Amino acid sequence: MLPFIFLLPLIQTLILVYAASFDMKEIRLLIIDKDQSTESRNLQQKFIASPFFVTEIRHEASNAQDVIISGEKHAILYIPKDFEKSQKRQESTELQLLIDAVNQQAAGLINAYTNNILRDYSGNLKLEQGLISEKNLSPINVQKRYWYNSSLNYKHFMLPGILVILVTIIGTFLTALNIVREREIGTMEQINVTPIKKWQFMLGKLTPFLIIALFDLSLGLLVGVILFQLPIVGSLVSLFVFALVYLIAAVAMGLLIANEAKTQQQVMFTVFFFFVLFVLMSGIFTPVESMPQWAQAFNHLNPLYYFMRAIRMILLKGSDLGDVVPELISLGILGTVMFGVAVFRYRKLS
Amino acid sequence: MTNDKIIIVKDMLKKFGDFVANDHLNFDVHRGEIFGFLGANGAGKTTAMKILTGLSKPSSGEITVAGYDVYKSGDTIKRNIGYMSQKFSLYEDLTIAENIRLFGGIYGLSRKEIKKRSAKILTQLGIEDMANKLVGSLPLGWKQKIAFSVAIVHDPAIVFLDEPTSGVDPITRRQFWDLIYDAAQRGITIFVTTHYMDEAEYCDRVAILVDGKMIALDSPQQMKKAYKKQNMNDVFVELARGKRFFEKAPNNK
Numbered sequence: 001m002l003p004f005i006f007l008l009p010l011i012q013t014l015i016l017v018y019a020a021s022f023d024m025k026e027i028r029l030l031i032i033d034k035d036q037s038t039e040s041r042n043l044q045q046k047f048i049a050s051p052f053f054v055t056e057i058r059h060e061a062s063n064a065q066d067v068i069i070s071g072e073k074h075a076i077l078y079i080p081k082d083f084e085k086s087q088k089r090q091e092s093t094e095l096q097l098l099i100d101a102v103n104q105q106a107a108g109l110i111n112a113y114t115n116n117i118l119r120d121y122s123g124n125l126k127l128e129q130g131l132i133s134e135k136n137l138s139p140i141n142v143q144k145r146y147w148y149n150s151s152l153n154y155k156h157f158m159l160p161g162i163l164v165i166l167v168t169i170i171g172t173f174l175t176a177l178n179i180v181r182e183r184e185i186g187t188m189e190q191i192n193v194t195p196i197k198k199w200q201f202m203l204g205k206l207t208p209f210l211i212i213a214l215f216d217l218s219l220g221l222l223v224g225v226i227l228f229q230l231p232i233v234g235s236l237v238s239l240f241v242f243a244l245v246y247l248i249a250a251v252a253m254g255l256l257i258a259n260e261a262k263t264q265q266q267v268m269f270t271v272f273f274f275f276v277l278f279v280l281m282s283g284i285f286t287p288v289e290s291m292p293q294w295a296q297a298f299n300h301l302n303p304l305y306y307f308m309r310a311i312r313m314i315l316l317k318g319s320d321l322g323d324v325v326p327e328l329i330s331l332g333i334l335g336t337v338m339f340g341v342a343v344f345r346y347r348k349l350s
Numbered sequence: 351m352t353n354d355k356i357i358i359v360k361d362m363l364k365k366f367g368d369f370v371a372n373d374h375l376n377f378d379v380h381r382g383e384i385f386g387f388l389g390a391n392g393a394g395k396t397t398a399m400k401i402l403t404g405l406s407k408p409s410s411g412e413i414t415v416a417g418y419d420v421y422k423s424g425d426t427i428k429r430n431i432g433y434m435s436q437k438f439s440l441y442e443d444l445t446i447a448e449n450i451r452l453f454g455g456i457y458g459l460s461r462k463e464i465k466k467r468s469a470k471i472l473t474q475l476g477i478e479d480m481a482n483k484l485v486g487s488l489p490l491g492w493k494q495k496i497a498f499s500v501a502i503v504h505d506p507a508i509v510f511l512d513e514p515t516s517g518v519d520p521i522t523r524r525q526f527w528d529l530i531y532d533a534a535q536r537g538i539t540i541f542v543t544t545h546y547m548d549e550a551e552y553c554d555r556v557a558i559l560v561d562g563k564m565i566a567l568d569s570p571q572q573m574k575k576a577y578k579k580q581n582m583n584d585v586f587v588e589l590a591r592g593k594r595f596f597e598k599a600p601n602n603k
Contacts, residue, residue, distance in 0.1 A: 185437070189437070193433040193510075348405075
């Protein structure tokens with residue numbers, strides 16, 4: 001059990017952070033070039049030179065669909081005949097881009113990357129043809145800067161989220177399993193005939209899992225800093241204070257579930273249900289602000305939501321406890337109520 | 351409260367839905383005696399014991415344990431009783447010494463007292479050198495003996511033993527009963543359920559349960575005399591068979 005508690009989180013951090021990356025590399029693109037002109041080859045070169053694409057050129061359009069259906073290619077760019085000719089005549093030309101959009105997220109990225117290259121290409125074209133001057137290549141020139149994650153490193157965004165999941169598994173899952181296991185093997189009954197107070201027992205269950213989870217959080221942070229150059233902008237004290245409050249809520253959730261479940265199987269099922277629900281709604285992948293109103297309202301009851309928000313604010317933005325006071329208070333109330341209900345619902349019966 | 355009656359049960363009824371597990375039981379247990387609860391599996395022994403230890407609530411009836419009402423003073427009763435369940439229930443991943451310390455602590459014994467009593471238990475069982483062995487690694491018979499010693503670590507007024515010797519060999523059972531006698535000598539009342547009829551002979555008084563009803567309560571000697579039998583096994587067979595034949599058959603089926 002001990003290696004399980006300490007090794008699995010490590011593996012989880014290592015694997016999930018890489019796996020949950022949204023960056024797309026090696027987009028398999030098929031260019032069907034019906035024109036076979038200098039201009040069409042210029043355009044091909046742009047794609048070949050891009051680090052995001054693995055490009056293959058064909059001159060026949062036969063079975064274009066098949067390569068998408070079989071998954072051999074992610075996208076097809078069709079360059080029609082007269083591509084060069086119409087450019088010479090300064091007419092507008094149409095290209096066709098077919099994208100496998102089963103994964104809409106990936107499709108959106110492919111579209112954006114492709115469009116960037118095409119825009120670049122057509123801008124240069126207009127410049128060459130003297131249609132526009134360098135100065136107004138683009139009418140509005142935006143100077144953008146990404147704050148708090150300047151290199152748009154997706155791993156830095158995901159890692160705090162993974163850490164939240166990690167401590168939740170320890171806090172909620174292990175606690176619930178532990179208590180139900182005691183019920184199954186009979187030690188619980190032995191405890192229940194003793195004069196031990198309900199809160200004493202609950203506190204005794206809370207404490208060790210709190211410590212293990214905080215240890216695992218430190219371990220995860222360390223892995224993040226060493227392997228993923230995770231920036232820790234804010235103070236670790238703020239983070240751990242928040243984590244402590246969060247874990248009381250997480251463990252209380254485990255205690256609540258253990259009270260109602262009779263077997264380990266029931267615990268597994270119940271925890272898994274809430275876990276998936278809470279994780280997906282917490283904003284780990286998608287911003288909570290873009291969720292419907294009812295979902296945002298629901299999130300007030302979701303302990304993961306508060307921690308997910310706060311850990312990113314503290315680690316990436318450098319927010320301190322003062323900035324997350326509303327989250328801290330809500331979470332504290334939620335945790336206290338859940339722990340209270342857990343103690344209240346716990347019956348010292350067999 | 352009568353001083354020599356440590357458990358008083360009047361009209362105890364326990365129902366699970368339509369099933370009557372304890373059908374209006376009436377009995378007293380005297381201070382310092384070894385009281386046996388006999389019956390086949392499913393006769394309602396464990397149910398009754400769970401009510402007396404506060405692990406289960408009766409449907410109705412008046413029940414006093416160690417001078418306290420089970421409805422009102424559950425936690426006070428718990429301080430005054432010990433319990434050893436059918437399922438072995440020490441922590442297998444703790445050592446013998448750790449288990450004693452844990453339960454001693456829960457019963458509010460001081461560190462010094464725990465140390466003293468641990469040493470006494472280990473000496474009594476002759477396992478001084480095994481204090482730091484994990485309980486899970488021990489043979490069942492040993493575990494049972496340790497569990498019993500832990501159940502009375504706080505010197506309770508009564509100890510409840512739910513089929514404490516099921517699954518152990520005859521020699522260990524004999525040794526276990528030596529421990530029980532020893533505890534009784536120290537003034538602890540013993541309430542024990544069993545379905546081994548030879549063990550019934552060791553009790554001061556036994557109650558026989560069949561299908562949730564108590565059909566006999568007396569000393570083994572008196573019972574054998576009354577039914578003219580050589581041993582308790584024959585008494586039990588006679589009683590249980592009679593019960594089934596006369597009462598259950600015409601009414602229920």
